[in-house]
Structure formats: C-alpha cells, structure tokens
Amino acid sequence: MRILLVEDDRTIAAGLCYSLQAEGYQVEHCATCAGALEQVEAGGWDLLLLDLTLPDGSGYDICRRAKALGDTSVVFLTACDEEVSAVMGLDMGADDYVTKPFRLRELLSRIKSVLRRSGRGGGETSxxxxxxxxxxxxxxxxxxxxxxxxxxxxxxxxxxxxxxxxxxxxxxxxxxxxxxxxxxxxxxxxxxxxxxxxxxxxxxxxxxxxxxxxxxxxxxxxxx
The missing domain is CATH 1.10.10.10 (Winged helix-like DNA-binding domain superfamily/Winged helix DNA-binding domain)
Structure with a gap:
C-alpha cells in the first residue's frame, strides 16, 4: 500500500513516516502543496494523508485534484481550530479526518478502515x-x-x-x-x-x- 504524506512539520512527518513504514506501508513525504500535486499527478497512490494548512496552499487543493483524477482515498490531519474546515473537506470527497494531537493507534485504525472501505485493504502484503x-x-x-x-x-x-x-x-x-x-x-x-x-x-x-x-x-x- 502506497501512502503520500503531506505535512510541513518535519518532526511530525518523520515520526509518521517511520511508524507507517513499520506497519508495512510504502510512504513518500512532501512538505509543500506544489510537491504534493506533482506526486498526485504521477499517480499510483492508495491513500493521501494531508495536512490542511501548508506554506504554499491547502490540503483542499490536493484533495480536489486527486478526486478529479480518480478515487484515491484521502484523510485530513487537522488542528483543533480547523475541525469545521475539515468537515467541509468531507463534502469535497475526503474519506476521514483526524484532529491533532492524535494517538498513533487511532490514526492507523482510521487509515485501515478507509482502505477497507475503498476495497484496497483486503490484499495481503508480506x-x-x-x-x-x-x-x-x-x-x-x-x-x-x-x-x-x-x-x-x-x-x-x-x-x-x-x-x-x-x-x-x-x-x-x-x-x-x-x-x-x-x-x-x-x-x-x-x-x-x-x-x-x-x-x-x-x-x-x-x-x-x-x-x-x-x-x-x-x-x-x-x-x-
């Protein structure tokens, strides 16, 4: 399973990449909206894990483009004061959102649930x-x-x-x-x-x- 993580906080990103890879996922990290859009255009992602606020744009921009290109699953990572905005993101096709600070096990559970619903979580990866x-x-x-x-x-x-x-x-x-x-x-x-x-x-x-x-x-x- 390939996950694109878009997060401008490099400390958070490093921890998430490490933990997701330990769960068997292939993870690529982008810190900017522009870089993420390039990766989305290239395709091949099972799930996008998107920070809502980025230095050069918004997670909305990435979500909107990903959904226009196909049915890639999207999970937003949001700060507490962005929760209402994240719910708005669900209206444009996002599959779920997790509010920071979050527990790793909760995030992993949400990711697995979204992948199962999308039909991508049933295969065995060894x-x-x-x-x-x-x-x-x-x-x-x-x-x-x-x-x-x-x-x-x-x-x-x-x-x-x-x-x-x-x-x-x-x-x-x-x-x-x-x-x-x-x-x-x-x-x-x-x-x-x-x-x-x-x-x-x-x-x-x-x-x-x-x-x-x-x-x-x-x-x-x-x-x-």
Missing amino acids: LTFGALTICPQRAQVRFAGRELALTALEYRLLLTFAAHPGQVLTRGQLLEGIWDVAGNFVNDNTLTVYIKRLREKLAAAGDEGRISTVRGLGYRMEGE
Whole structure:
C-alpha cells in the first residue's frame, strides 16, 4: 500500500513516516502543496494523508485534484481550530479526518478502515527476507514455512527492523517503534532484553545473525 504524506512539520512527518513504514506501508513525504500535486499527478497512490494548512496552499487543493483524477482515498490531519474546515473537506470527497494531537493507534485504525472501505485493504502484503516472512495484516512471522511464536513486543520490534532493512537504527528509534505497544514499560535497559530474546528465537528457527550490533551506533537487520 502506497501512502503520500503531506505535512510541513518535519518532526511530525518523520515520526509518521517511520511508524507507517513499520506497519508495512510504502510512504513518500512532501512538505509543500506544489510537491504534493506533482506526486498526485504521477499517480499510483492508495491513500493521501494531508495536512490542511501548508506554506504554499491547502490540503483542499490536493484533495480536489486527486478526486478529479480518480478515487484515491484521502484523510485530513487537522488542528483543533480547523475541525469545521475539515468537515467541509468531507463534502469535497475526503474519506476521514483526524484532529491533532492524535494517538498513533487511532490514526492507523482510521487509515485501515478507509482502505477497507475503498476495497484496497483486503490484499495481503508480506515482507520477505530470504526464508523469513512477515505478514503485518495477520501479525504473523514465519521462517521456512514454520510460524515463529513472538510476543507483541518482539513482533513489533521485528517489524520496526523489517521496515528499514540494512539501515542502522539507534536505540531511541527502536524504542519509538515499540512505544505504542508497551507504553511506559519499555526503557533503554529492557530494550536490550527484548533484542536478545528476538535474536534467540530467530536463531532457534535457523535465522541466526539476522540482527547485528553496530558498535557505538545501534542495530541493523540484514536484508537479502
């Protein structure tokens, strides 16, 4: 599933891109209306996630153009004082809106609901790394056809690694990736324990060495 995120706040955008990729979505970010319109013209998007107020235009402009070109799903991200305007956006064809500040799980739930209604959410998207396969829609992990029994935190940690194969992830980035599942119960010390357990389960299944330590920087999941 391909999502175009249009958000001029780069801190928010970075967090959303990271979290959406960890859920298995392909995400492209634009910070301006002009850049987003170019991407919309190019096509191929399953969903547009649009900030309403942009430095060179409005999310309305992007929504209007997207709906003129096809039936791409649209979800608005709005500030509290823009809520009435967002409802107006629904009248021009937007599928939903979420008011800032929002919880990540709420946003993901809204996205999945919109994609289901549009008929785009029914297909299975798998992440494959050699004999290791992750199915985000079913929260299932298999190695050489055999299912791996992971806890929710271990699964979320693996999914975070899988969204960035070959990249070095800091401990802070990994904590952000599993924060939504564990809340305040995961800290820097317990992260070490979960990484150790995940490595042990992968090794027991025959996938030893998948997650490596990059001394002084963080950890990396090897892709194939």
